[in-house]
Amino acid sequence: MIAILKAKRERNDTQPVYWAHKSEKFDVNKETAQRLGEEILLGGNIRLLPGATPRIGEVDDEGVDRLVIRINEFKQTDGIDLYHALSFPMQNVIACIGSQGPVPIFDKLGVQTISCTAGVCKVAKEGDRLVLLTAEYESTRKGVYVVGGAISPSYMKICEGAIQEEKHPNLIYTAINDAYRVMEAIRQKLGM
Ligand SMILES: Cc1cc2nc3c(=O)[nH]c(=O)nc-3n(C[C@H](O)[C@H](O)[C@H](O)COP(=O)(O)OP(=O)(O)OC[C@H]3O[C@@H](n4cnc5c(N)ncnc54)[C@H](O)[C@@H]3O)c2cc1C
Structure with missing residues (x-):
């Protein structure tokens, strides 16, 4: 603009x-x-x-x-x-539809999100709903992975039993990197 x-x-x-x-x-x-x-x-x-x-x-x-x-x-x-x-x-007209993840789509897919409470999130605002993902970007619905712009600017990462907000810049590089990591995770799961 x-x-x-x-x-x-x-x-x-x-x-x-x-x-x-x-x-x-x-x-x-x-x-x-x-x-x-x-x-x-x-x-x-x-x-x-x-x-x-x-x-x-x-x-x-x-x-x-x-x-x-x-x-x-x-x-x-x-x-x-x-x-x-x-x-x-x-x-x-240039439409700017925001940079938060597509929560309605997550809801439709049955992918779990968590609401940020005061003091917990640094990037997201209080009340924002962040998608819950493993370190390999797998959601709580097994086999459904979420990557790239859909998890920017932050998501909730499940790591060693704890859950914390993970910053995720909305860049082409991060989107490609995420996809690569997901491919690797799937490949390993399939024993390929
Ligand atoms: C104006 C602008 C400038 C940018 N400049 C840079 C830059 O210089 N460098 C950089 O690294 N990054 C830049 N970015 C960010 C970069 O574009 C994103 O990080 C990257 O495109 C994310 O890739 P993605 O595949 O995750 O999502 P996207 O590229 O957004 O792809 C998502 C696709 O899903 C489609 N989609 C959405 N909802 C649905 C639905 N319900 N059903 C079917 N399809 C759907 C969309 O139409 C879209 O084609 C810029 C972004 C914008 C908006």
Whole structure:
């Protein structure tokens, strides 16, 4: 996002970059906040849309799919809702769906997750659910392994009878490394 902002500024593109977030607060790390602040001081044109509700499914007269971001909703007594919204052509939209593991998929697969309690996790936040894995990335459902981006930025590692949060950077290298270790573990199990 900061790279897009910078590229637009350098090309004197005055159209803003819109950053919509479902929360009222934009929770960014110190480095991102600093870089964003610098970019804004240099003239980067960004509009923040907190508390935004995205809606897909709208198609305009030219057949272009659009993303509608509702900013305010006004419930009326007659049952008709009024809302302010911005509509963006989908090809200009970058969706950031977060970096937490796909918990609903884990639930569907019967793969166990554990909720972080206060003071236990350093990477994950309190209440985040982390998948429980062995050192070979096998879940509590035997034969189901979870690797790569699905276990980033951290997971719960079962090691020598104890369970602790394990940091797991979301990188191509770690994803490939995980897969290699899983392949090795399966190969050994099969006695190959
Ligand atoms: C903008 C961006 C820049 C990045 N830059 C770097 C970088 O410079 N260097 C680096 O090392 N890493 C970078 N990363 C991280 C890197 O992309 C990931 O670590 C890596 O792709 C993880 O690989 P993966 O195979 O685990 O997951 P992914 O590559 O995310 O693959 C998961 C696949 O599963 C599919 N999928 C999801 N849900 C379902 C479902 N329900 N059913 C079927 N399919 C599904 C997805 O469509 C996707 O194709 C970047 C990531 C992003 C988003």
